[in-house]
Amino acid sequence: MEIVCIGEIFNNDVSGPTYEAIYLGNELKREYGGKLTLIIAGKDLEKYSAKLSIQGVDSIILLDHPSLELYEQVAYTKAIAGEIRAISPQIVIAPYTSQGMDLLPSIAHEIGYTLVTYCQSLKFTGNGWIATRVIYGGKLLEDVEVDDKNIAVTIRPGDFPQLKQETGSTSVLKKSPEIAQGKMRPVGIVKPALEDIDITKYDVLVSVGRGIGSKENLEMADELAKILNGALACSRPIVDMGWLPKTRQVGSSAKTVKPKVYIALGISGATNHINGMKNSNTIISVNKDPYAPIFEISHYGVVADINDLLPLLLEELKK
Amino acid sequence: MDIVVLVKATPVLEEAKITEDGKNLDTSELKFFMNETDTYALEEAILKKEKYGGKVTVVTLADSEIENDVNDMIYESYAKGADDGVIIEYSGIYLDPYAKAMIISDFLKTIKFDLVLLGAQSTDTSYSLLGQLIARHLDLPYTTLVSSVELNGNMLKVVRELEEGLQAVYEIPLPSLLTIQSGINTPRYPPFVKIRNARSRPIKRVSIEDIIKDPRSLVKVKRTRLYIPPSKGAANILKGEPEELAAKLAEIIRGVVPR
Numbered sequence A: 001m002e003i004v005c006i007g008e009i010f011n012n013d014v015s016g017p018t019y020e021a022i023y024l025g026n027e028l029k030r031e032y033g034g035k036l037t038l039i040i041a042g043k044d045l046e047k048y049s050a051k052l053s054i055q056g057v058d059s060i061i062l063l064d065h066p067s068l069e070l071y072e073q074v075a076y077t078k079a080i081a082g083e084i085r086a087i088s089p090q091i092v093i094a095p096y097t098s099q100g101m102d103l104l105p106s107i108a109h110e111i112g113y114t115l116v117t118y119c120q121s122l123k124f125t126g127n128g129w130i131a132t133r134v135i136y137g138g139k140l141l142e143d144v145e146v147d148d149k150n151i152a153v154t155i156r157p158g159d160f161p162q163l164k165q166e167t168g169s170t171s172v173l174k175k176s177p178e179i180a181q182g183k184m185r186p187v188g189i190v191k192p193a194l195e196d197i198d199i200t201k202y203d204v205l206v207s208v209g210r211g212i213g214s215k216e217n218l219e220m221a222d223e224l225a226k227i228l229n230g231a232l233a234c235s236r237p238i239v240d241m242g243w244l245p246k247t248r249q250v251g252s253s254a255k256t257v258k259p260k261v262y263i264a265l266g267i268s269g270a271t272n273h274i275n276g277m278k279n280s281n282t283i284i285s286v287n288k289d290p291y292a293p294i295f296e297i298s299h300y301g302v303v304a305d306i307n308d309l310l311p312l313l314l315e316e317l318k319k
Numbered sequence B: 001m002d003i004v005v006l007v008k009a010t011p012v013l014e015e016a017k018i019t020e021d022g023k024n025l026d027t028s029e030l031k032f033f034m035n036e037t038d039t040y041a042l043e044e045a046i047l048k049k050e051k052y053g054g055k056v057t058v059v060t061l062a063d064s065e066i067e068n069d070v071n072d073m074i075y076e077s078y079a080k081g082a083d084d085g086v087i088i089e090y091s092g093i094y095l096d097p098y099a100k101a102m103i104i105s106d107f108l109k110t111i112k113f114d115l116v117l118l119g120a121q122s123t124d125t126s127y128s129l130l131g132q133l134i135a136r137h138l139d140l141p142y143t144t145l146v147s148s149v150e151l152n153g154n155m156l157k158v159v160r161e162l163e164e165g166l167q168a169v170y171e172i173p174l175p176s177l178l179t180i181q182s183g184i185n186t187p188r189y190p191p192f193v194k195i196r197n198a199r200s201r202p203i204k205r206v207s208i209e210d211i212i213k214d215p216r217s218l219v220k221v222k223r224t225r226l227y228i229p230p231s232k233g234a235a236n237i238l239k240g241e242p243e244e245l246a247a248k249l250a251e252i253i254r255g256v257v258p259r
């Protein structure tokens, strides 16, 4: 089986999820035999060669060009699709990141492969593929079937280990691809500077989600954090509503935290949130929904309405 | 600037029930609302209309089984400021993102627009695929996860959200398609009277058979099974009266929080 993984450079490094795509590629290789090729587009990529030469990768294609410094879908699609066509793999694997989400639909369209996004696991049936996807924010799984021996998939970051055992013996091919001109133009990357505390530095985080319900409850959560010498953090909707600054957001599009204690109040447990906190030492969750996926990764779970529980909890802790 | 907003009705789910064939969600007791990121896409369209003029058309592809909730979703969009609403209806078939993209693309060919907006991800199936496929079918430039849009003449300056708080800036000309990330704006809540008044406005209904002869043939990704994830049984789950829970939780917290 010819396997292609598409890697990515993020913030001047090989992205973590790139290694997860390689991990899955390796698993398939072990099961079905074959060859694994890693393709990466960007600028000045040679410096990443050693980091990419990891166990199980048979060859690496670096599509290196000054115009590929910033991700731009049309140029990336044409360059990468060209290489994939030449290999004609049975499967193309990429991470479901901001880049993968944008790029893979375009590549799959270009090469005529069916793309299944946001996969958790994958099986080859001999005639086609069965993928398992996590849906409804983690409440359900679905198995979907593609009746084609060739497939493209994106995988959920956080579902596979990031093994980085370097071998140094992988063949690396550097190419300068032709650049296709799209209608869109990348201008640059920015990191908005925000002044605030650094939530990654705290031993205790009290983290609020949409279930916190009101700003009054938010104040109570802040009080809880203060009693515990911790800080107030949150899930995305709280930032979207403007209740807390982005600096307090935990999750894939914001901060990854690993405190000694993470107390989640009214957070459902979506992958994008969990990926930012699941390695905390002790996770305590309060949610009124006994089926909330956050309980699956918690050490302690309390099924309760925050409106009832939080005032009582503060009273108890002040005793 | 004429803007089409693609919206989807998604259910609020606590305990999931699955139909007997083991393939579908039992929706009989569920309430459907506009998908979260789509509410931000609609708000962005209305803000742009208020600034630059033009028309906002809301388009949804929906199962007739949830007709009432879908109608409500369109009426609420009217109350917020949408001008036209279109429901492309189907019944009793399973459609994947490929079939949906083809149907919606063919419909979009029949109307005039400068910009297509939709949410970056739906809370139900989380494919994040529909917009990208439509853009490729219609040969429109697209970008995803957009957290800011500015118009300069015929050119949009958009900001895309990346991981770890980073953002990428792009210039993209009209006509084009953008998938919108939550937090780009603050969606308005229309007063109840406005929603009630909107109920007298017409909704255009199109049957998918009017657009495509055999929609089933477009499906490439078939669902074979839908199920509740096997529990890893991780948490010690506490249930009971709030007073008792508060005392127990306080004890747990005292046990693990460093002093």
Ligand SMILES: Cc1cc2nc3c(=O)[nH]c(=O)nc-3n(C[C@H](O)[C@H](O)[C@H](O)COP(=O)(O)OP(=O)(O)OC[C@H]3O[C@@H](n4cnc5c(N)ncnc54)[C@H](O)[C@@H]3O)c2cc1C
Pocket: A137, A208, A209, A210, A211, A212, A213, A234, A235, A236, A237, A238, A249, A250, A251, A252, A253, A254, A255, A265, A266, A267, A268, A269, A270, A271, A272, A273, A276, A286, A287, A288, A289, A292, A304, A305, A306, A307, B120, B121, B145
């Ligand atoms: C590209 C992308 C990136 C993303 N990045 C992030 C990220 O970095 N961080 C992040 O958090 N999210 C992120 N998200 C969003 C993510 O998918 C979820 O939508 C989000 O995490 C949900 O937040 P929540 O759990 O607070 O809200 P919900 O999912 O709405 O959950 C609210 C919970 O509160 C419970 N609840 C309600 N009322 C009460 C009450 N009175 N008492 C107790 N419990 C109650 C409910 O049962 C529910 O479980 C991202 C999404 C996308 C598409």
